[in-house]
Amino acid sequence: MTTTDATQGAPAARDAAAIDVQDLHKHFGENEVLKGIDVQVARGEVVCVIGPSGSGKSTLLRCVNLLEVPTIGRIFVEGVEVTDPDVDIDALRSRTGMVFQQFNLFPHMTVLQNLCISQRKVRKRGKEESVEVARRNLAKVGLAEKESAYPAHLSGGQQQRVAIARALSMDPDMMLFDEPTSALDPELVGDVLAVMKDLAAEGMTMMVVTHEMGFAREVGDKLVFMDDGVVVEEGLPSVVLSDPQHERTRAFLSKVL
Amino acid sequence: MPLTKRKRAAYLRYAQYVLILALAAVVVLAADWGVLRDKFFNPDIIRDQFPDVLTVALKNTVVFTACGFAFGLALGLGLALMRLSSVGPWRWLSTGVIELFRGLPALVVFLALGVGFPRAFPQYEIPGGQLGTATLALGLVGGAYMAETIRAGIQAVPKGQYEAARTLGMSHSRAMVSVVVPQAFRIVLPPLTNELILLTKDSSLIYILGLSLDQYELTKWGREGMNSEANLTPIIVVGFCYLIITVPLSIVVRRMEAKAGRAR
Ligand SMILES: Nc1ncnc2c1ncn2[C@@H]1O[C@H](COP(=O)(O)OP(=O)(O)O)[C@@H](O)[C@H]1O
Ligand SMILES: [Mg+2]
Numbered sequence: 001m002t003t004t005d006a007t008q009g010a011p012a013a014r015d016a017a018a019i020d021v022q023d024l025h026k027h028f029g030e031n032e033v034l035k036g037i038d039v040q041v042a043r044g045e046v047v048c049v050i051g052p053s054g055s056g057k058s059t060l061l062r063c064v065n066l067l068e069v070p071t072i073g074r075i076f077v078e079g080v081e082v083t084d085p086d087v088d089i090d091a092l093r094s095r096t097g098m099v100f101q102q103f104n105l106f107p108h109m110t111v112l113q114n115l116c117i118s119q120r121k122v123r124k125r126g127k128e129e130s131v132e133v134a135r136r137n138l139a140k141v142g143l144a145e146k147e148s149a150y151p152a153h154l155s156g157g158q159q160q161r162v163a164i165a166r167a168l169s170m171d172p173d174m175m176l177f178d179e180p181t182s183a184l185d186p187e188l189v190g191d192v193l194a195v196m197k198d199l200a201a202e203g204m205t206m207m208v209v210t211h212e213m214g215f216a217r218e219v220g221d222k223l224v225f226m227d228d229g230v231v232v233e234e235g236l237p238s239v240v241l242s243d244p245q246h247e248r249t250r251a252f253l254s255k256v257l
Numbered sequence: 258m259p260l261t262k263r264k265r266a267a268y269l270r271y272a273q274y275v276l277i278l279a280l281a282a283v284v285v286l287a288a289d290w291g292v293l294r295d296k297f298f299n300p301d302i303i304r305d306q307f308p309d310v311l312t313v314a315l316k317n318t319v320v321f322t323a324c325g326f327a328f329g330l331a332l333g334l335g336l337a338l339m340r341l342s343s344v345g346p347w348r349w350l351s352t353g354v355i356e357l358f359r360g361l362p363a364l365v366v367f368l369a370l371g372v373g374f375p376r377a378f379p380q381y382e383i384p385g386g387q388l389g390t391a392t393l394a395l396g397l398v399g400g401a402y403m404a405e406t407i408r409a410g411i412q413a414v415p416k417g418q419y420e421a422a423r424t425l426g427m428s429h430s431r432a433m434v435s436v437v438v439p440q441a442f443r444i445v446l447p448p449l450t451n452e453l454i455l456l457t458k459d460s461s462l463i464y465i466l467g468l469s470l471d472q473y474e475l476t477k478w479g480r481e482g483m484n485s486e487a488n489l490t491p492i493i494v495v496g497f498c499y500l501i502i503t504v505p506l507s508i509v510v511r512r513m514e515a516k517a518g519r520a521r
Contacts, residue, residue, distance in 0.1 A: 067420055094426025104421035108439050117435055118425035163421075170425060 017076070018043045018174050018205040019064055024073035026059055033059050035229040037073070041174070041222075044203045048216035048237065051226035052252055057209040060226070061176050064207070065096045078173055094122050097167030097175040101182050103159040105151035111138065111162050112147040115169045123170065130169075137165040141195045157188030161195055174205035181212060213257060217241055225249045295488075302490040306482065310491075313471060314478035315498045321460045321474055324388060325395025326453050332396055333403030338433065340408050351404065358401035363394075363459045370394045371466040387472055391463045399456045406448045410441035447513045454503050454510075475499060 019041040026034040033056045041047045049057050062068040064075060066082055066089055075082050082092055106114050115134035119125045125133070138144050141161035151159055160180055167175060177196065181189040193215050200206055200219045210216060216223050216237045223237035225244075233240060233249045241257075244250045260268070339351035358366065370390050374383065383390045414437050422432035442449075461476035468477055475495045482491025 065424060067424070090423075090426050090428050093424055096424075098421075098424040100417060100421065102415075102417050104415075104417040106418065106421070106436055106440075108443065118422075118427055121431055121435065122426040166425070 017041060018045070018078060019207060020076040021060070021064070022074045022076075024060070024063060024075065025071045026056070026063060026068060027071045033229055034063070034070075037226075037229075037231055039224060039231065039234075041205060041207055043205055045221045046200045046204075046206045046208065046219055047222045047224060048220040049207065049209045049224045049226060050211065050213070050216065050252070050256075051232075055226045056229045057226055058178050061098075061178050061207060061209055064176060065093050065098060067098075090122070094118070094170050095173045097164075097170060097172035099160070099163050099167055099175065099177045099180045101179040103151070103156070103163045103183070105159055105163055105166070107151050110148050110150055111143070111154075114151070114162060115166050118166075119169055133169050133171075134165070137168045138162070140168070140198070141165045142191070155188060156184045157191045160184065160192045164192075164195055164199075168199075174207070175199065177206065177208040177210070179209050179211065181210070211256060213241060213253075225252065227252065297489050297493050299488055299490040302482075302486055302488055303494060306491060306494045310475075310478060310494055310498060314473050314475045314495065315501070317472060318457065318460050318474040318498075319502070321388065321391045321395065321463055322453070322457045324392040325460065326399060326456050328392050328396030329399030329403055329452075329456070330449070332400030333407050334438070336400060336404035337407035337411060340404065341411060355401045355404050358397045359405075363398045364462055364465070366398055367394045367462045367465045387463070387466050387468060390466055391460070394462075395456055395459060398459060399452055402455075403449060403452055406445050406452070407441060410445035411437055413444050414440045444517075447510045447517070450506055450510045450513070454506050457499065457502050457506075 017040045019039070021037055021039040024034050024037040025032065037056075037060055039047070039060070049060065051057055059068055063070050064077065064082070070083055073083070077092060077096060080087060080092065082089070105111075106117070109117065112131065112134055115137065116127075116130040119130035119133060120127070123130075135144065135147065138147055141164055143158055143161055143165070146154060146158065146162070151162070154162065160183075164175075164180075180196070181192050184192065189212070193212060196206070196208070196215070197219050208215075208220070220237040222234060223240045224234040225232050225240060225246075225248075227248050233244060233246050240249065241253065244253055336351040336355055339347040340355070342348055361369075370383065370393055374381075383393060385392065411433075418436055418440065419432055422436040423429070427435065460474055463474055464477040464480075468474070473481065475498050479492040479495030482495075483489055
């Protein structure tokens with residue numbers, strides 16, 4: 001199967017970027033939301049995407065694991081072209097963890113069941129192995145004692161950490177975050193960012209849509225500023241944030257900083 | 258002296274109590290209690306009904322209804338998933354089946370399966386005899402209604418749930434089975450229980466199929482008893498038996514709805 005070949009590292013694939021988006025266009029009917037995006041994420045790199053609401057950040061992220069189907073353009077994940085109609089999309093998604101603004105934990109399952117279900121059904125792991133992996137990841141996000149709780153009984157910050165642990169339990173090659181802290185009360189944001197920072201330190205490849213400029217500056221290897229469906233500017237976070245080259249970047253940063 | 262609003266409301270309420278009491282008095286005085294007791298609540302006949310009205314008739318009603326409901330639930334879920342399919346012909350087929358069996362009176366469905374089918378296809382037979390035919394007929398009638406209820410329930414599950422499941426690598430069907438449908442069922446439990454109440458009553462149409470003595474369900478039992486005793490008491494007994502099933506069910510529905518209301 002092509003996806004596993006690529007991740008287990010044929011020499012050619014090893015040189016490829018983890019995520020390579022080439023000339024991506026996305027239309028919703030008449031509305032062109034992405035107007036030719038090129039973005040690369042190298043292995044182990046943390047790329048933060050910022051930009052005004054409606055600029056197409058979520059759509060870009062959702063195109064990477066085909067929650068949205070690109071209209072034009074090519075996307076490679078670990079050297080495999082995901083826009084190729086023959087690609088095994090379920091296998092691809094199972095190696096690409098995604099964390100949503102609204103957590104999207106399964107409310108009818110306990111925390112442990114949330115972490116085990118796709119290990120069992122998709123990875124075909126046995127019960128014991130999946131529970132062991134789940135407990136390891138829960139401990140990692142600092143919620144080992146919550147394994148039998150239902151999501152409704154957790155705070156937003158705890159739910160988001162469980163969602164991260166759930167994605168990690170599939171042993172993904174990379175993680176996509178879509179404004180993971182935007183739905184949280186301010187005092188809960190720090191815990192989630194701390195988990196993400198640890199993940200970055202372990203070398204996880206991450207693409208993070210965020211409004212947390214402090215996180216982008218401290219943890220990000222690259223900052224991408226999007227506006228109105230195009231990448232306006234990208235570069236080292238400290239450089240882009242302190243010395244933006246474009247008027248639109250300056251205008252946006254003056255509003256959020 | 259002008260009445261305050263509150264006083265006027267109080268007087269109006271008393272007036273209504275008086276009216277209700279007066280109506281009750283008229284009924285009590287006008288009724289011929291001797292005849293009523295003899296023809297409707299005859300203690301000897303009531304005694305004769307037991308225990309068979311419970312062990313045969315009530316049991317059969319429960320069995321017919323349970324089988325019809327179980328089949329209808331499976332059918333309804335299948336139709337709902339077809340209705341939401343991206344494949345056109347599935348959608349058209351399920352819409353056709355739903356509209357057909359929602360639009361026909363249950364009696365017509367029973368006649369079609371019980372009388373029409375054997376004449377149209379004498380060489381075939383619906384498996385399971387009377388119980389099989391009743392299950393099929395009740396299931397088709399109930400399933401058509403439940404399909405629309407379940408579809409609405411599935412659509413009420415937030416889209417993010419499905420997307421999160423797919424993001425974890427689950428296939429469409431796995432995401433539906435493990436994530437979306439279980440949540441949809443919680444949402445539609447009260448309306449499904451209402452459907453169970455309706456099916457309990459629709460099971461009275463099974464008499465069309467022609468039943469042997471040990472297959473009598475409540476309504477058939479009551480009618481036969483009424484004819485042989487020339488007395489309405491068996492019907493009254495049977496009526497109470499229906500209420501034994503339906504009233505607890507509607508209390509359950511009300512509880513579930515109150516609970517769902519609180520959770521919101
Ligand atoms: N499923 C959809 N159907 C139609 N329009 C959409 C859909 N998803 C997003 N859009 C539109 O695309 C634009 C970009 O949305 P989005 O990617 O969510 O922006 P951002 O995440 O940067 O706020 C918005 O104008 C939004 O209305
Ligand atoms: Mg967004």
